[in-house]
Amino acid sequence: MNVIMWILEWLAQPEQWVGPSGIPVRFVEHAGYSGLALLLSAAIAVPLGLLTGHTGRGGFLLASLANFARALPTIGVLFLVVLLVGIGLLPVMVALVALAVPPILVNTYEGVRNVDPQLKDAAQGMGMRGAEVLFRLELPVALPLILLGLRTAAVQVISTATIAAYVGIGGLGRFIVDGQARQDLPMMLGGSLLVVVLALVVTALFGFLGRVLVAPALRRGTPAGR
Known part of the structure; x- marks a missing residue:
């Protein structure tokens, strides 16, 4: 109960909501870093996944590379890139993209x-070929x-983007690092609560x-997680 009261008292302080270090600014920064990392990751992964699929x-090579990337420690990647190129947005993006x-x-x-x-045979029987099968059948089903x-x-990106604070970038991680x-x-x-709230908002958005975007019949067949 004390923990809840501490959080509520901290959130109730007017100074937490104004200025460049206020919650709204940090929230937007965090969402911006996370959104950029997700956009870059999708631009890499979706076309490659569609092509190989x-x-x-x-x-086999794709699965091996993906498993290798999953094994990389994100904060280790971050500090390695910092050592190579210096502090800035680039090392944060590299680490988050490798994660996503x-x-x-x-x-x-x-x-x-x-x-x-x-379904593929039926599509080809209707005259679809190559990219037409991919974009009119396989992509909607997938x-x-x-x-x-x-x-x-x-x-994952939203949760891990807090590491941006360790290399002098803003975001909600500043509250965690500065508080420590x-x-x-x-x-x-x-x-930490604000990071959870942002993750819940994004989950609801998806x-x-x-x-x-997904047909009702396909929604019913979607697995719970992967």
């Missing part, structure tokens, strides 16, 4: 590869898994996109 080539690409890539690949072969991969990556330096537990708890 459609052609059936390179699946594997779930998007694997889910996109598996979504396309798991399309029923009979969309639930692709969105699931994007959602998983987004939540000042031994200010309410600030650390409040910052749920909405799933209802809008």
Whole structure:
């Protein structure tokens, strides 16, 4: 109960909501870093997953690379890039993209590869070829898994983007890092809660996109997680 009171008291302080170090600014910074990392990751992983899934080539190599990337310690990647190029946004993006690409890539690949072969035969029987099969059949059928991969990556990125504070970048991680330096537990708890809130908002957004973009029959067949 004391923990809840500490967080509420910290959030109730007017100074937490104004200025360049206020909650609104930090919230927007965090969402911006996370959104940019997710966009870059999707630009890399979705086309590659679609291509390898459609052609059936390179699946083993893709899975091996994805598993290797998953094993990389994100904060270790961050500090390695900092040592190579210096402090700034670049090392943060490299670390977050390395974290986000594997779930998007694997889910996109598996979504396309798991399309029923009979559906492909029927599409080809109707005259569809190559890219037409991919974009008119395989992509819509694989969309639930692709969105699931994007959602998983987004939540991971939002949670991990707090590391940006360690290299002098803003975001909600500033509350956690600065609170630790000042031994200010309410600030650390409040910052952590704000990260959770942002993750829940993004999860809800992907749920909405799933209802809008995915056909009802495909939504019912979407796995709970991957």
